[in-house]
Amino acid sequence: VSIYLAVDIGGTQMRAASYPAESIQPLSYLRITTYSSGTTPLLRLYELISSIWPKDDKVAGIGVVAPGPINSREGILLAAPNIPEWRNLALQKELEEHFNVPVALGNDANLAALGEWKYGIGRDHHHLIYLTISTGIGSGIIIDDEILEGAAGLGAELGHITVLPEGPFCGCGQRGHLEAVASGTAISHWVQEKINEHVVTSLPANRKLTAKDISIAAREGDRLAKEAFERAGKFIGWALADFLHIFNPTIVIFGGGVSQSGSLLLNPINDELKKRVMSPQYLENLLVTNAALGDNAGLLGALALVRKVTIKEM
Amino acid sequence: VSIYLAVDIGGTQMRAASYPAESIQPLSYLRITTYSSGTTPLLRLYELISSIWPKDDKVAGIGVVAPGPINSREGILLAAPNIPEWRNLALQKELEEHFNVPVALGNDANLAALGEWKYGIGRDHHHLIYLTISTGIGSGIIIDDEILEGAAGLGAELGHITVLPEGPFCGCGQRGHLEAVASGTAISHWVQEKINEHVVTSLPANRKLTAKDISIAAREGDRLAKEAFERAGKFIGWALADFLHIFNPTIVIFGGGVSQSGSLLLNPINDELKKRVMSPQYLENLLVTNAALGDNAGLLGALALVRKVTIKEM
Numbered sequence: 001v002s003i004y005l006a007v008d009i010g011g012t013q014m015r016a017a018s019y020p021a022e023s024i025q026p027l028s029y030l031r032i033t034t035y036s037s038g039t040t041p042l043l044r045l046y047e048l049i050s051s052i053w054p055k056d057d058k059v060a061g062i063g064v065v066a067p068g069p070i071n072s073r074e075g076i077l078l079a080a081p082n083i084p085e086w087r088n089l090a091l092q093k094e095l096e097e098h099f100n101v102p103v104a105l106g107n108d109a110n111l112a113a114l115g116e117w118k119y120g121i122g123r124d125h126h127h128l129i130y131l132t133i134s135t136g137i138g139s140g141i142i143i144d145d146e147i148l149e150g151a152a153g154l155g156a157e158l159g160h161i162t163v164l165p166e167g168p169f170c171g172c173g174q175r176g177h178l179e180a181v182a183s184g185t186a187i188s189h190w191v192q193e194k195i196n197e198h199v200v201t202s203l204p205a206n207r208k209l210t211a212k213d214i215s216i217a218a219r220e221g222d223r224l225a226k227e228a229f230e231r232a233g234k235f236i237g238w239a240l241a242d243f244l245h246i247f248n249p250t251i252v253i254f255g256g257g258v259s260q261s262g263s264l265l266l267n268p269i270n271d272e273l274k275k276r277v278m279s280p281q282y283l284e285n286l287l288v289t290n291a292a293l294g295d296n297a298g299l300l301g302a303l304a305l306v307r308k309v310t311i312k313e314m
Numbered sequence: 315v316s317i318y319l320a321v322d323i324g325g326t327q328m329r330a331a332s333y334p335a336e337s338i339q340p341l342s343y344l345r346i347t348t349y350s351s352g353t354t355p356l357l358r359l360y361e362l363i364s365s366i367w368p369k370d371d372k373v374a375g376i377g378v379v380a381p382g383p384i385n386s387r388e389g390i391l392l393a394a395p396n397i398p399e400w401r402n403l404a405l406q407k408e409l410e411e412h413f414n415v416p417v418a419l420g421n422d423a424n425l426a427a428l429g430e431w432k433y434g435i436g437r438d439h440h441h442l443i444y445l446t447i448s449t450g451i452g453s454g455i456i457i458d459d460e461i462l463e464g465a466a467g468l469g470a471e472l473g474h475i476t477v478l479p480e481g482p483f484c485g486c487g488q489r490g491h492l493e494a495v496a497s498g499t500a501i502s503h504w505v506q507e508k509i510n511e512h513v514v515t516s517l518p519a520n521r522k523l524t525a526k527d528i529s530i531a532a533r534e535g536d537r538l539a540k541e542a543f544e545r546a547g548k549f550i551g552w553a554l555a556d557f558l559h560i561f562n563p564t565i566v567i568f569g570g571g572v573s574q575s576g577s578l579l580l581n582p583i584n585d586e587l588k589k590r591v592m593s594p595q596y597l598e599n600l601l602v603t604n605a606a607l608g609d610n611a612g613l614l615g616a617l618a619l620v621r622k623v624t625i626k627e628m
Contacts, residue, residue: 018425021328021511078595126465127464127465127469136338143457143460143462143464144460146457146458146562148457150441150457150562150563150564151440151441151562151564151599152595152598152599153561154559154562154593154595154596155441155559155560155561155562157559157560157592158559158560158561160556160559160592161475161556161560161588162477162552162555162556163476163479164469165477165552166506170592172593173592174555174590174592177592238476238479240411240476241476242475242476245468245469245471245472245474245475246462246469246471246472246475246560247462247464247469248463248464248465248466248467248469249464249465250465273365276476276488278474278484278486278487278488278491279468279486281392281466281468282468284466285465285466313398
């Protein structure tokens with residue numbers, strides 16, 4: 001039997017799983033810390049993969065999902081948040097030479113989109129937008145069953161389109177991007193600002209608030225907290241209308257922690273989307289929904305990618 | 315020898331050309347009016363195609379470019395500006411049944427992009443954005459050598475993304491779209507408004523101004539006219555930064571009358587683009603340029619499309 005390995009690299013932890021040829025039920029699964037004394041993240045990665053390497057079966061390929069920008073055509077990790085020593089790392093080549101099997105590499109949001117498309121809520125769709133709303137806003141886009149990456153792998157950054165020209169600064173250094181007004185971090189910042197302006201709220205003034213704290217307060221009826229989600233949802237819905245005009249997808253999938261806040265965010269998104277779309281045709285046959293695979297979307301996306309690539313090569 | 319026909323349908327005129335298998339030099343070319351008494355646009359189209367049908371050679375296929383939204387997978391013209399009787403017209407099927415050869419159908423901006431990609435300034439590029447700036451703003455996008463159309467052919471509408479939320483109304487009925495603030499029509503409207511507010515200008519107050527009039531005044535140093543182009547260019551440059559984050563192309567091509575105004579528009583576009591892009595990597599290996607094929611881009615795009623489709627089918 002041929003086995004596929006999928007690896008999910010993060011700044012704190014990395015994990016790997018092995019799968020039989022056609023299944024998404026792992027045969028083995030392992031999680032370790034990215035850093036450990038006396039070794040390097042790359043050696044940790046080798047260790048992790050070796051640990052789940054099957055004893056008797058052949059490995060058909062390794063799919064790897066990593067955060068940050070990736071040139072997937074050349075298999076180069078341009079940068080990895082929280083792993084500063086990995087800059088322009090030819091990770092695909094390193095792994096292929098070390099393990100002597102085909103390796104495919106992809107960015108986390110892109111592969112989460114691919115995972116949902118292949119094994120999740122996006123099955124049977126050919127045109128898909130995946131938006132992950134957590135501390136930042138990431139995205140993956142499938143067009144005609146292919147991941148959109150752009151010439152150097154820098155595309156599909158839907159969190160970095162401008163919705164408020166002179167708005168707050170974004171993590172990327174620019175201003176007024178969708179991420180800067182509608183991510184979990186942006187929601188917290190906006191509420192914090194209002195609290196500093198002494199807007200009435202049940203939220204405490206003296207500690208750092210998370211989007212989760214704010215969603216709980218909103219559910220309990222706090223007006224400021226509700227308004228914070230309405231505001232974020234409005235920006236997302238409006239940007240989404242733009243995305244429909246650009247991609248005309250049949251499914252839009254929300255992932256990430258903040259999207260778990262349910263109707264708090266989804267209602268204003270849908271209201272604004274309906275208001276802003278330029279023709280009702282864009283909403284026909286369109287499903288707007290939450291992700292199905294949760295934290296496993298990226299890992300399963302890496303599995304989908306390596307299966308796809310090795311099958312193409314055969 | 316096999317001959318390809320390409321047809322360009324407009325609300326006022328339609329034209330057709332025939333080409334030998336590999337060349338873009340037409341063997342024959344004909345232009346007629348879309349409307350004529352005692353007949354219909356569809357019969358006029360049949361007439362046009364029959365008139366350039368080769369006497370001795372075999373026709374391998376017909377490529378058709380039309381304005382307005384098209385479901386190109388099913389070959390259906392959803393609507394055609396200025397040809398009101400064509401709504402949901404199954405034009406591909408009509409033509410295939412009438413002429414008994416393969417027919418491929420595409421939207422004008424998409425096929426202008428394809429024309430530039432195959433035979434124009436976009437040759438050798440795999441990721442291309444084409445923006446046509448005239449009375450409206452149209453666009454065509456090539457990703458990995460394929461036209462972006464979306465599930466129902468409604469995608470690639472880059473003129474219809476919001477850049478000024480509460481801005482002027484757009485031709486589509488929405489507000490503040492790129493087209494509503496930066497098209498030729500938008501430039502004229504903005505200048506007209508300023509003239510009504512008695513802003514000092516060399517432009518006449520008592521007649522309708524075109525973007526062309528304004529560009530001439532700008533070149534002669536008129537401050538208001540220059541400001542109009544700077545303002546439009548700023549919006550386009552800013553939107554373009556978003557498009558780079560989404561598509562990461564290697565070439566951006568400007569077509570349409572307004573883009574002929576040269577540095578008046580291109581300078582502010584480039585300035586704003588540089589300011590708004592989130593990483594200089596997006597500008598590496600990026601060519602921002604004017605279109606090469608002029609009015610023939612659509613016709614040559616139709617030729618490229620039908621060659622592509624018939625070769626795939628063989």
